[in-house]
Amino acid sequence: MVDPVVHIANLTIQYGKDTVLQDLNWQIFPGEQWILGGPSGTGKTTLAKAISGQLKYEGEITFHLDPTSPLPAKIHYVSNWFQFTNLEGDRNFYYQQRYNKFAKNDTLTVFAELKHFAQEEQLSFENVRSYLNIFGFENFKDQQLIELSSGEHKRLQLIKALWLQPQVLIIDQPYTGLDAQSREDLNQIFDQLADKGVTFLLISNDDEQPDCINRFAEIQHGKIVIRQNSNELSRGLPRTRKALPYFLQRAPEVTSPIMVKMNKINISYGEKQVLKNIDWEVKAGEKWLLQGHNGSGKSTLLSLINGDHPQAYANDIHLFGKKRGSGESIWDIKEHLGIISPELHWYYDMNANVGQTIASGFFDSMSLYQRLGFEQQQKLEQILHFFDLKEVKHKTLGSLPLGQQRLVLLARTIVKHPELLILDEPCQGLDKEQTQYFNDVIDDLSKSGQTLIYVGHFQTQLPTCIDNKIVLEKGEVKAVFEVIHKKEALST
Structure with missing residues (x-):
């Protein structure tokens, strides 16, 4: 019998008095490519952070990664919002600082960030060049991280994740800030990496999705509900249109x-x-x-x-x-x-x-x-x-x-x-x-x-x-x- 890549049992997470996930059970098997959809605020990001080890939780999350695979035996999470730090590890930036030439030398350059990631994950720079080209990052190497827009930061995190090619890749809102051509290119890469054995969990309600996706789920009342296709995913309740103040x-x-x-x-x-x-x-x-x-x-x-x-x-x-x-x-x-x-x-x-x-x-x-x-x-x-x-x-x-x-x-x-x-x-x-x-x-x-x-x-x-x-x-x-x-x- 094949072991699940990810096994979740009785997962419960609370924020203060609010219970977000309640006794959630879920299994992700090799060859499955998931979209986790449904209305905003149901706990999708919370679940992703728990799986990637970024949140404390009650219950059990276990992994069965393949030690014989050429892919790194890792779970990698790309958040919807990436928080970079300055050279001292601080995140205390102000809104206009990205345009201030006197403050720019306070953060790493894109090249230094990629170099650090390559050393940390033992990656070859030759393998990232195609992704830099696809996402238009060839001319960004000397820019400070603080100079990048949020969309550019998201693309940089996608580049690092695709370069890593982990056995499990979780991406929260993969298409945020991407133009039509970049979304098309990204879906082609997803399909290629799925063929190599990467298991995807994409948190998304967008109509676009890669061809490799074959499983669908959402969270209802703190628990996973499996759906047969994206059309079955729940929609948020329509908001009543009111007269303006x-x-x-x-x-x-x-x-x-x-x-x-x-x-x-x-x-x-x-x-x-x-x-x-x-x-x-x-x-x-x-x-x-x-x-x-x-x-x-x-x-x-x-x-x-x-x-x-x-x-x-x-x-x-x-x-x-x-x-x-x-x-x-x-x-x-x-x-x-x-x-x-x-x-x-x-x-x-x-x-x-x-x-x-x-x-x-x-x-x-x-x-x-x-x-x-x-x-x-x-x-x-x-x-x-x-x-x-x-x-x-x-x-x-x-x-x-x-x-x-x-x-x-x-x-x-x-x-x-x-x-x-x-x-x-x-x-x-x-x-x-x-x-x-x-x-x-x-x-x-x-x-x-x-x-x-x-x-x-x-x-x-x-x-x-x-x-x-x-x-x-x-x-x-x-x-x-x-x-x-x-x-x-x-x-x-």
Whole structure:
């Protein structure tokens, strides 16, 4: 009889008073390739961390790895969020630090990180070159880890995992931050490694999946439930669409008919040019989709708008009617806009409670340091009710499922009713129902004249209000056009 590669018996995990997994039993056998799906918040990431030895638990988890296999007898886990450290092992970074040239030497370079991993796992550099090429990392070797976006960090962790080729590979949300071509390439690699004997457990609700997948499961009431195919995986409960809070039903105050104007923008890091001769204008009331392959310069472009990038002063940029560098502070800029991004989520204070997190949006801070006035308190309560967050108001942000954390940060973004919303991959970590709800909210906000810049790779995860599109390629504007026939235009 064949032993299971992974055997789980009576697994129970609690966070405080909340039981996440309860007497869970599961076996994964050689040749099985699993997708673990189902609604956000059911315990999928918790289970993955337990299997990979990152969480304490009650019960039993045993492994039967093959000592005769050419593959390393290892269980390797790629998390949805990767927390790197500086050279002293500290994780205390701040949001704008990745753009600060004086702070960059505080972390390893990509090359040093790969070299360290190769030494630790006894790997040959020759075997990683193809993955560096596929994921567009050939030119990243000399960059500091702190300079990478969250999507770039995810690709780096995927490169290391695929290079290692362990007997069991667990990947949480494998397609996060990947463009269409990268997702296709990744699925081909999964199929190749499955043929070599790698056993996969992919935590995913995406419609895309590699051909090698042959088993499906989800977690219900803390226990594993086996499904026959991906169509049988449960969906989250549709959220009831509510009327926006009253203060969000009117148009935001607009200070200039042209909110963003860029003329011949050029940004370089050393010899590497990230943006080349960018011209772009965003008028009040427009809804823009910003797209481009991984590494095309989208995050850098947005950092010029939200005031975080110091090279903005050396370029011809007008924001909200004023030339950048004409005496305004970074806080003067942030007063006009609300932003949500994987990076902001990454650096946010996870120990702040939900109420504090949302209220910090009034002050553009990464935690709440000021008392709220009466009107602000009223708006906070309306937002908590609108997003069904009243019951978790006093829970810490880090204690919530990732999808619910992202909704809290959306609430933070809109609570001050900014004239410009910047939403950078806002639906990462949300299940399909949460994504639909999120985009319904954006569509409702757009009806009152909200100006929007939206970044999204997945065509099925976009709001319907988009009316303009700009596409970057290798730091240059590849295309700019008005969206008329929306399905066709957004799918190009």
